[in-house]
Amino acid sequence: MNDANLNDTQSSETMAAALDSVHEVKIGDVVKGEVLVIEDRQVIVGIEGTGVEGVVPQKELSSQPIETLTDAVKVGDQFDLVVIATIGNDKENGSYLLSKRRLEARKVWAEIEQKFENKETIKATVLNVVKGGLVVDAGVRGFLPASMLSDRFVRDLNSFKGQELELQIIEIEPSENRLILSRKALVEQERQAQLKAVFEKLLPGDIVEGEVARLTNFGAFVDLGGVDGLVHVSEISYDHINQPSDVLEVGQNVKVKILSLDQEKGRISLSIKDTQPGPWDDIAEKAPVGSTLEGTVKRLTTFGAFVEVFPGVEGLVHISQISHQHIATPNDVLEEGQTVQVKVLSVDPEQQRLGLSIKALQEKPAGAKDSEQEDVAPSDYEMPEEETGFSIGDMLGKALDEK
Missing domain, CATH: 2.40.50.140 (Nucleic acid-binding proteins)
Known part of the structure; x- marks a missing residue:
């Protein structure tokens, strides 16, 4: 065999060996690619061990949005890719559509x-x-x-x-x-853990800080650290309020007093007004005996009128202290919501009672006859108490006892 034939034989064997070393690329294969060219919306890679190229579209590079390709890859970068489609029919020189994003997603799905x-x-x-x-x-x-x-x-x-x-x-x-x-x-598990922690450290009577989490028509829910307690609308202020949103807003920090804890039901009752000065505090200084105050008639009963002289503070004007003239019922001369001037006859801070008089500030008409209870302070009457805070004696008058 001459040298020319020997070289042809060796060349053929080398070519055959090279072809044998080229792996066939199939859809679904995981291959390694090296970045050759970065184009406008895609990257051209050489597929290792195949001698062919593939295309990686920009959207297939990452699950995260990529604004500029050159910020994400550079020529020479190597990474694993999955073959998702073929482009053209030329197996030797044809390209393949590749994805890095889908290969990463495949791994994530397996982990999940x-x-x-x-x-x-x-x-x-x-x-x-x-x-x-x-x-x-x-x-x-x-x-x-x-x-x-x-x-x-x-x-x-x-x-x-x-x-x-x-x-x-x-x-x-x-x-x-x-x-x-x-x-x-x-969330439920976390709330139960937080609830347990709150119940372990709080006791009725404690005063703590919280944040208003939600407002409803019937009250405000205050976050005590992952656990909400309810401030009923009646416990928000000593003043009358129509709805919680009139005085509170979501996100507001407030001081609250723990009224009760029910761990079994997961309920916490709170009060805002109990952390504030009470309307009856210093009442003897605010309404000394003999002083004149302006008030609003809140309720009328057969025995007298309850007049609010400060927010949350009501005093009783006994029927005998309404007018110099004889009246059958307070409704004869007064109506609810009416503004009146009253004189303080008596003050009892402990029992939270005020004895008031309207007629004491009025000039006595000529020839008028006073009722038998003239100038008797309601707090002097002694009878069992009712839920009003005043005794029945306050309501009927000492004169009945005398009779």
Whole structure:
């Protein structure tokens, strides 16, 4: 064999060996690619061990949005890719459509499936608010229904946008890219732990600080550190208020007194007004005997009129102290809501009673005859008390006892 024939034989063997070393590329294969060219919206890579090239579109480079390709990759970078399609029919020189994003997603799905089987939780960042819930990024896209976001109704889903949440896996189907998640049970568990901690450190009578979490028509819910307590509308202020939003707003810091704790039902009753000076504090200085005050008629009864002289402070004007003229009932000369001037006849801070008189500030008409209870202070009457805080004697007058 001459030298020419020998060289041809060696060349053929080298070519055959080279061809044998080229691996056939199939859809679904995981290959290694090296960045050769960075174009406008795609990257050209050489597929290692094949002698052919592939194309990676910009959207297939990462699950995260990429604004500029050169910020994400550079010539010479190498990374694993999955073959998702062929481009053209030339097997030797043809290109392949490749994806880095889908290969990463495949690994993430495998990890999530493993956690699902082990009943583990995952962490995901809220991307968008859509109809019915939240779209989250857990390495792959997942869906968190609004009904599974919390153990109570959430009005503003947008407040969760951008937050990283710990979530339970409810349903998973990688082949359909379906991942359903829930936060409800975790919130419930956390709330129970917080509730237990609160009940362990608080006692009735304690005064603590909290933040107004929610307002309703019947009261305000105050966050005591992950656990809400209720301030009933009657415990917000000594002044009469129509609704809590008149004096409170969500996010406001307030001092509250613990009224009661019911660990079994998870209820905490609170009071704001009990942390404030009471309307009867220093009443002897605010309403000394003999002083004149302006008040509003709040209630009329057969025995007299209750007049509010300070917010939360009512005094009794006995029927005998309403007019110099004889009247059958207080309704003859007074009506609820009317503004009147009264004179303080007696003050009892401990029993929270004020004896008041209207007629003491009026000139006695000529020839008028006073009732038999003239200038008798209601607090001097002695009879059993009722829920008004005044005795029945306050209501009827000492003259009945004398008779």
